[in-house]
Amino acid sequence: MTDDLTLLTIKDASRLLRLGSISAADLVTAHVQRIERLDPKVKAYLRFTPELWEKQADEADRKIRQGEAPPLCGIPLAVKDVLCVRGVETTAGSQILKGFKPPYTATAVARLFEAGAVMLGVTNCDEFAMGSSTENSSYFPTRNPWDLDRVPGGSSGGSAAAVAAGMAMIALGTDTGGSIRQPAALCGVVGMKPTYGRVSRYGLIAFASSLDQIGPFARSVDDAAITLSLMSGLDPLDATSSDRAGMEVLNNFGAGVKGMRLGVPREYYDVKGIEPGVKAAIDAALFILRQAGAEIVDVSLPHTDYGLAAYYIIAPAECSSNLARFDGVRYGMSEVDAANITEQYLETRRKGFGAEVRRRVMLGTYALSSGYYDAYYLKAQKVRTLIKRDFDEAFKKCDAIVSATSPTVAFPIGSKTQDPLSMYLCDVLTLGGNLAGLPGISVPCGTSDGLPVGLQVVGPQWGENVVLRVARAYEEASEVQAQVADVV
Amino acid sequence: MLARIGLEAGDEDFYAGQLSGILEHIDRLQQLDTEDIPPTAQVVEIASRLRDDEPRPSLTQEEALANAPAAVNGMFRVPSIQDET
Numbered sequence: 001m002t003d004d005l006t007l008l009t010i011k012d013a014s015r016l017l018r019l020g021s022i023s024a025a026d027l028v029t030a031h032v033q034r035i036e037r038l039d040p041k042v043k044a045y046l047r048f049t050p051e052l053w054e055k056q057a058d059e060a061d062r063k064i065r066q067g068e069a070p071p072l073c074g075i076p077l078a079v080k081d082v083l084c085v086r087g088v089e090t091t092a093g094s095q096i097l098k099g100f101k102p103p104y105t106a107t108a109v110a111r112l113f114e115a116g117a118v119m120l121g122v123t124n125c126d127e128f129a130m131g132s133s134t135e136n137s138s139y140f141p142t143r144n145p146w147d148l149d150r151v152p153g154g155s156s157g158g159s160a161a162a163v164a165a166g167m168a169m170i171a172l173g174t175d176t177g178g179s180i181r182q183p184a185a186l187c188g189v190v191g192m193k194p195t196y197g198r199v200s201r202y203g204l205i206a207f208a209s210s211l212d213q214i215g216p217f218a219r220s221v222d223d224a225a226i227t228l229s230l231m232s233g234l235d236p237l238d239a240t241s242s243d244r245a246g247m248e249v250l251n252n253f254g255a256g257v258k259g260m261r262l263g264v265p266r267e268y269y270d271v272k273g274i275e276p277g278v279k280a281a282i283d284a285a286l287f288i289l290r291q292a293g294a295e296i297v298d299v300s301l302p303h304t305d306y307g308l309a310a311y312y313i314i315a316p317a318e319c320s321s322n323l324a325r326f327d328g329v330r331y332g333m334s335e336v337d338a339a340n341i342t343e344q345y346l347e348t349r350r351k352g353f354g355a356e357v358r359r360r361v362m363l364g365t366y367a368l369s370s371g372y373y374d375a376y377y378l379k380a381q382k383v384r385t386l387i388k389r390d391f392d393e394a395f396k397k398c399d400a401i402v403s404a405t406s407p408t409v410a411f412p413i414g415s416k417t418q419d420p421l422s423m424y425l426c427d428v429l430t431l432g433g434n435l436a437g438l439p440g441i442s443v444p445c446g447t448s449d450g451l452p453v454g455l456q457v458v459g460p461q462w463g464e465n466v467v468l469r470v471a472r473a474y475e476e477a478s479e480v481q482a483q484v485a486d487v488v
Numbered sequence: 489m490l491a492r493i494g495l496e497a498g499d500e501d502f503y504a505g506q507l508s509g510i511l512e513h514i515d516r517l518q519q520l521d522t523e524d525i526p527p528t529a530q531v532v533e534i535a536s537r538l539r540d541d542e543p544r545p546s547l548t549q550e551e552a553l554a555n556a557p558a559a560v561n562g563m564f565r566v567p568s569i570q571d572e573t
Contacts (some may be wrong), residue, residue: 048512103551173501197532208529240534309514320491327492329564334557341569342492358493363507365491381527386520388528420506423515437531461532 004097005030006166008483010075012225013169017064017074024060024074028053028118031076033165035120036063044162046081048121049088056118056456063116071230073116077122078168080159083214083386084203084247087120091156092439093127093137094203096352097332106203108172108214108231109239115230119486120168123158127354128323129174129207130181131155132289132426135417137421143413144187145485146451150410153426155185156217165485170227171217176208177311178405178430180215181442185405188483189445190224190471191217193430193460196437198249199228200235207249208318219484221443221472225250228464238380242462249464257473258293262286263398267304274428278446285445285455285474289402292477294470299394299401301432305385308424311431313367313380320364326352335424359420359452388436395460400470401431405442405454429456439464443471444480 004026022485026138032053039045053076060074079085084102091097099227105113113119126136132144134157142157146149152161156173160183162405163171165238173180175193184191188242192215195366199214205211223389232246264286264425290296328334328348334346353361367376394401434442438461442454455474459467495503549562558565 047493100555103547103554130550195532197534236539239537240530240532242532242534303520306517306520309517312510313517314523324492328564329551329558331555332557336558336565336567338567341567344495344567347493349492350496353493358491359506359510361491362503363510366507369490376514378527379522380524381519381529382522383520384528384531385525386522388531410534421509424510435531 006034008169009220010072010218010226012060014073015074018069018388024057024064024118027074027076028402031120031167038165039167041143041148042125042145042161042165042167043140043263044158044167045078045121046091046124046158046163047089047138049119052088052119053487055365056113058125060116060118061091068118070114070224072112076120076122076169077112077117078159078162078171078172079109079273080124080156080173081122081204082129082174083172084205085117091121091278092129093125093139094352094354094357095333096326096348100331101205104203105298107200109203110152111225111231112172112268117170123162123171125158125273126355128319128321129179129203130177130356131156131309132178132362132423133170133187134183134418136157136354136463141413144319147410150451151186151413153186153406155179159217160184160189160191161407163187163189164485169218170223172214173217174204174212174214175434176211177434178218178427181405181430181440181454182426182457183352184355184442185456186452187271188452188485189217189219190221190441191215192224192228192425192441193433193439194228194232194464195439196465197240198244198439200233200238200241200315202235202237204426206322208315209322210318211315213270214392221441221468221475224441225253225468228435233406242461246462249402249468251465253465253468256292257470258265258290260400261295261398262289262470263297263299263394263401265299265301265304265394265401265403267301268403271407271428273425274404275409277366278404278407278409278453280446281453282455285478286402288478289470291472292473297398298305299397301390301394303383304432306383307387307427307432307435308382310383312363312424314384314435316360316364317367317377320361320368323357356420384435387432390438391432391438399457399459400463400466402470403456405429405456409448411450437461439467440465441471443475445474445478445482450453
């Protein structure tokens with residue numbers, strides 16, 4: 001019966017812990033048992049951290065006994081393989097970092113540890129967070145707990161699947177073009193990408209530094225909100241982190257949507273390739289939001305069609321620069337006995353990087369190379385301005401933007417791997433939020449052919465509380481809760 | 489080449505084909521007139537912060553070398569760079 005402990009929300013688990021009905025150790029045991037049963041099928045985790053969970057659960061139980069339990073005391077957490085945890089192998093899903101044990105812990109993770117979270121393990125992802133299906137992991141693909149023949153989305157697919165299958169209560173992911181929101185949608189859980197700068201990126205293995213943000217996965221909006229509030233705020237170790245108080249994300253977020261104006265961008269509503277079942281679920285969600293008192297207004301994001309193109313210049317350009325550090329000298333895989341240093345670089349990177357990473361490094365190097373810089377990189381940065389202005393205009397007419405998170409439900413494993421552009425299109429509704437630095441959330445909004453659909457809510461910069469308020473109101477009014485997937 | 493990634497025989501055609509398809513999609517950016525549009529490098533307005541110029545603890549030599557593929561005498565070992573011209 002301990003398995004039931006894996007279905008709890010933070011609020012319920014915290015109450016039981018404080019009442020003494022269960023211990024943090026019980027909570028860990030229940031999750032580990034469920035992982036032993038389900039993860040051989042789902043394969044959400046790359047590695048487990050028993051030394052950490054034993055130590056942290058002991059510490060949590062001690063604090064509870066002393067009446068000093070912090071907000072996430074004893075809550076089981078999974079961490080994406082791009083966030084450094086001191087002494088825990090962290091590889092960004094890549095062979096090139098196999099065996100790398102970071103000498104420090106990422107700020108976002110450290111803050112959740114301080115808040116009492118108990119780390120269960122490291123979750124699978126696309127190599128260097130590049131992908132939308134977790135099939136680009138150099139270890140193995142993760143499977144969608146709702147249908148094991150389908151992808152969980154990506155790149156944070158392991159974290160999404162772990163939370164969806166009851167193998168972690170909360171998880172951390174990163175979102176550069178949709179890598180939290182899209183897998184959250186495909187796995188039927190809540191996933192949030194904060195405003196750029198809300199959460200420190202210190203200790204995150206960088207993919208595209210002007211786009212990357214760390215955010216939470218959870219099975220309720222409340223759980224995502226509390227987790228986000230605890231990891232946010234100024235960090236002297238990340239110069240782009242904001243000094244806004246983390247707790248402001250919770251301001252007024254239970255107030256409901258009555259009187260709010262929610263914008264539906266027609267370019268998103270009718271986006272090319274949107275499945276009829278997804279559209280139907282979004283229509284039903286809009287109806288519920290209207291019933292709950294929101295006004296639904298028509299807005300436009302006229303440069304939507306150019307977003308993907310701009311993104312696939314900017315993100316690869318930044319990645320080609322960030323990944324230059326993997327040279328086989330200081331860490332990770334290396335061909336140390338190569339004839340000369342150039343051979344060492346070439347061979348290390350040939351053996352260490354998978355196909356998608358190579359594609360993006362080559363694309364980015366090309367876009368930044370002399371003679372092409374103006375035509376590609378500068379042009380893309382200017383289009384980024386146009387996309388940001390589209391959102392600025394839209395937010396004059398509405399408080400938040402609502403749409404589908406992904407045009408499709410989870411797709412079969414292997415169905416998009418031969419055609420990179422078809423995979424890139426998975427993020428067409430999410431990457432605008434990264435280009436403009438906006439907060440966005442995906443909440444479960446029913447199913448299409450038995451597979452989860454996600455409703456995306458995007459707000460103005462620093463408007464996490466607005467986004468959470470809409471998401472929470474929808475969750476409450478719809479009575480659609482993230483469910484623990486019944487893995488067959 | 490600039491990316492410093494070694495390729496095997498046959499790889500070049502494989503990637504050239506895929507990258508051409510992606511670049512074809514990207515070419516749509518040229519349809520937009522961006523003559524008077526400033527580029528965005530940083531999306532949120534955050535003022536630069538400077539920290540005080542005071543010494544702080546950093547990684548020890550041992551920690552810095554802990555993940556080194558090859559180290560010798562407290563330094564990272566790399567192949568010769570001299571015979572490369």
